[in-house]
Amino acid sequence: MTKAKVTKGKRIGMTGDEAVANAAAVINPDVVAAYPITPQTIIVEHFSDFVHDGEVDTEFVCVESEHSAMSACVGASATGARVFTASASQGVALMYEILFIAAASRLPIVMAVANRALSGPINIHGELTDQTVCRDTGWISMFSESAQEAYDNTFLAFKIGEHPKVSLPAMFGLDGFILTHALEGVEPLDRKFAKDFLPEREMKHPTIPGNPVSSGLLALPDYYMEVKYQQELAMQEALKFIPKAFEEFGEKTGRHYKMVEEYRMEDAETALVTMGALSGTTKFVVDKLRKEGEKVGMLKVKTYRPFPADDLAKALKDVEAVGVIDRDLTFGAPGPALYADLKTTLYDYKERPQIFGYIAGIGGRDVLVEDYEYIYKQVLKNKGTEKAVPIEWIGIRK
C-alpha cells in the first residue's frame, strides 16, 4: 500500500483511484462519508486503510448508501468541516437529489467520480454520462486526462470550491478503469504543500453549537429565484477564480492546467475537442496526423462547469472545422453534452468553425487510434457542407 506521507518530487506507480485516495489523505479532510461502487471502490478502500492505520485525522462515515453518503457530507460540511467523498454511476445517480441541495447550501464538498456508464443495461465500464448529467446541479465539474491529473484535481477541487466568493461543491471525474485501474507514474505532493495551498476552510454561518443560525429554509416564489441567481453568480466567480487557482498550483508544482488546454493548435485548420481520458489518445493521434502533414490540433475541456465558453471561442476562432468527441449520452437531444454546449457557445460568434458531433467509447468500448483517424476524416469530408450532419456513433453495429 502506498503511504499517505509521500514525498514530493518522486514518481510513484499508482492507479487513478489510488492517486485520488492518496491525494485525499495528504489533504486530510475532517470527514469522509462514502459507499463502495465499482470502479470507485479502491478510493474508499484505500482511504479506509489510511484511517485505520492512523495516518489521517478524518472521521470516516461508512454509510449504507450513496444517498446517505451525500446527505452525511452535507451535514458535515454544514458545520464548517472539510469534506470529501467519491462515487460513480448509479451512486451519483442515487445522490442526485442531494447534489442540488449541497450546491444551494453553498457547501464546498469535493467528490471524485470514477466515471462509469449508467444502467441499464448494467455496465461497470468507463463513460462520462454519470457526471455530465450533473451539469444542472450547481456543482463545479472537472475531468481528468491521467491519474496525475486526477491526483491534482483533488487539491484543485478544494481550492476552487472553498474560495469564499465561490463556495460551491466540486466534482471531478476520472474515466472508469481507463484511469481508475490503470497504473501510472504519479508525482505526489506533501502535507506541507497541502497546508499552504489549502488554508483552513472558513465558513460564514456554520451549524455549530452557540451559533443560532438556521440553514436550509423553505424559500417560496418571493425568494427562491434570488437564491438560485446567487448560485449563478457563484459560478461566474468560479470562472474568474479557476485560472488563478491553476496558476498558483502550476507555480508551486510545475504542473500547469488550463480550463481549455490547447494542443498543437498553432495554424490548425481542424480541431478535435474532447474531455477526460479520451484527450490522451487524441493527443497521440494529433501527433500522428501532424507527422503526416495534417493541420490538426486538439482542445481538452478540463472544466465542464463552469463552461469555459470564451476560452473555447478564442481557441477556435481561426479553425475551419471541429469534431467533438463525446463519451456521454443524451437522447432525443440536439447532440451529446459537450457538442451541444460548444455549438451553443459559438452561435454568437461571427468567426466560428463548423461543428460535427461523434459519440464514442460508450459503456467502456475501446476507442482506437483508427477511430480517431476515422473521425478526423469524417470532419474533413463534412467540412463545407451546408446540410445538417447527424451525430455519428463511432463503431456502432446498426
Add this chain to the structure above:
Amino acid sequence: MVTTEELKNVRIPKAKDLMRKEDRLAPGHRLCAGCTAGTIARCATLVCESDDLAVFHATGCMEVATTIYPFTAWRVPWFHNAFENVAATASGAEAAYKVMVRKGKLKKVPDIIAFAGDGGTYDIGLQSLSGALERGHDFVYICYTNGAYMNTGIQRSGGTPMYASTTTSPAGKVIPGKIQWRKDLVAIAAAHKVPYVATASPAAHRDMMTKVRRALDVDGPAFLLIDMPCPRGWRFPEELSIKVAQQAIDSCYFPLYEVYEGKEYVLNPKSKAIANKPERKLPVEEYLKGQGRFRHLFRPERRDDLINKFQEEVDKDWDYLLKLASI
C-alpha cells in the same frame, strides 16, 4: 459510558425552573392551531442548553412551518437537508463535531436532535435511520408521528392507523380507509440494539421531556417515537389535541414505554397504571369516535365489525407489550 441504571435515574429540572428558560422555538411560527408538533419541539429542546444544541430537521410540517425564508422560529442552530435523510445528515454533523473536539475547536459533541415526521421515518427515511442507528452515531432521533403525510395533504403512511381515512386511503364505498395496521417502528429501532428507545406523548409532557434528556445522555444513538395529534388531519377540534393524545395512551393504542439496550422493556407511569388495573383501559372506540378520520366507522351506520377488529389489534399489541415488559 452511561449505564442503564444511571439512565433510569436521569431527572429533569422542576417545571418552574424549565419555564424560566427561553423557548428555543420562538412564537410566530406558522404551525396550525392545536398542532402538537410545536409542543413537542418546545418541550424537547427545553431540556437542552441552548449553546450546547444543534437541531437537524427532515422536510415536513414542522420544517416548513418554522423556517419560511427569510424568517426562522429557531433560536438554536438548525439545519434542514431533505425529506428522507435527516439521520444521515445528523450522522455527518456528529462526525464533524467529533473531529472538532479532537482538534480542540469544540469542548464536546453537543446535544444533537434530529426531528422527522412519520412519513420521513416509517417510509422514505427508514434506511437512513437504520444506517445511523447501526453505525452508532451519538444523537437523538425524534419521530413525531401524526400518522400520515400531513404536510402534503393527509396521505397514508406506514404509521397510519388501520381504517383511518386519508387522501390516499379514503373511506370509500368498498374499502373503509387504510386496510393495514401500522409498522412497529419502536421494535425496528430496538432491534438495532441501540442503548435507548422510547415512546412519548405530549399528554405526558414531563415523561416526554425526561425521555428526551435520557436519550440525549446516552452514549450513542437513541430513538423516540412521539405521538403527535393533528387536528387538521385527524379531524377533531383544535382545543382537544392533548385530550386525544391522552385517549391514545388510555386506550393503549399508543402506550408509553422505554426499551433499554434493545431488550429491557419498561412501562411508564400512565401505561403501567393500566397494566396494574386493566379495568382502567379505555375502549378504543372512545379514541376513534372523536376523530373525523374514523367517522365512517360510526356513520352512516355503526360498523361493529371494524371497531371490534381495531380493538383486537390494539389488544394484541398491548398483550405482547405486557409480555415484553414481563408483566
